[in-house]
Amino acid sequence: MKAAVFHRPGEPLTIEEVAPPSIGSREMLVKVSHCGICGTDIHASKEGPFMAPPETIFGHEFTGEIIEIGEELTAGEFSLGDRVTSLPFIDDKTIGLGAITGAYSEYVKVGYDLVVKLPPEINNRDGALVEPLAVGLHSVKMAGSVAGKTVLIIGAGPIGLTCAIWCRFFGAAKVVISEMSEARLAMARTFGFHDFVDPTGDVNAQCIALLSEPPAIQFECVGKPGLMQECVARAPKRGLIMGIGVCDHPDTIVPLMAFGKELCIQWAVGYDKEDFEFTIDMMLQGRISATEMITDIVPLGDVPTIFEALKQPSTQCKVLIDLDQS
Secondary structure (H helix, E strand, C coil): CEEEEECCCCCCCEEEECCCCCCCCCEEEEEEEEEEECHHHHHHCCCCCCCCCCCECCCCEEEEEEEEECHHHCCCCCCCCCEEEECCEECCEEECCCCECCCCECEEEEEHHHEEECCCCCCHHHHCCHHHHHHHHHHHHHCCCCCCCEEEEECCCHHHHHHHHHHHHCCCCEEEEECCCHHHHHHHHHCCCCCEECCCCCHHHHHHHHHCCCCCEEEECCCCCCHHHHHHHHCCCCCEEEECCCCCCCCCCCHHHHHHHCCEEEECCCCCHHHHHHHHHHHHCCCCCCHHHEEEEECHHHHHHHHHHCCCCCCCCEEEEEHHHC
């Protein structure tokens, strides 16, 4: 099968012929239709503690069609031809970030317990957005109730946007977004958000002007050293700070400041199967959509070029790989 393969930092991915995955007795093989390019993939292609090993095939936001079913599953709930997405894990290993081939390829294997069917009303393109939407959902659920509370979202990339979307869905009193990129601000406006602060200015003063109080909950969706301490300094007494952005560098906060305010700092990563199922249900009901987030769709052969471009500041939000046209 064809796949886009990572070899080492500083080099483009290469399109290669590789062996398709072989499945176990409780696994299934999926012919990939669409796969999202995630910021995590970009991060993992760079030198550092989060770097993926050589020969990694990225891709964990995908949809496709079941073409092979493990021998223990032949009488199960899935059939050949079913359109599915899946949580990207098999035996505590992550699909697309190491030993298990990801969906920047024609075929991907998935574990039976984590596969979710797509209803006919959700196409393969939008199905590839279930994963990033589930990340935002899980993060907001981990924050407890956001209903009636003021929220600051730091960073309006795909995950920041999905956090904002779910905060609004669950009844946040007001959602303010901190972002400096004009392209990302424009994308946030597309989703109906209009309260912004400029992170190059006095964010605290801007928040007070918009909210009349410090934000009760802050979602740090960037992962840049120093931002957590800024959140601590900005937070009200007994405020909540959610760590969503991936920061793989040492960072510091002033514990006394957090102690004096009785702050809660909570990290969230990934999702549960229930998050995928709830996301799909809300998409099916028309209550949640992220289609506007898609800024480009490319064939597999163009992945090395677009992947390199995404390493630099860009106007892109979510780029999908269309394996059906590859």
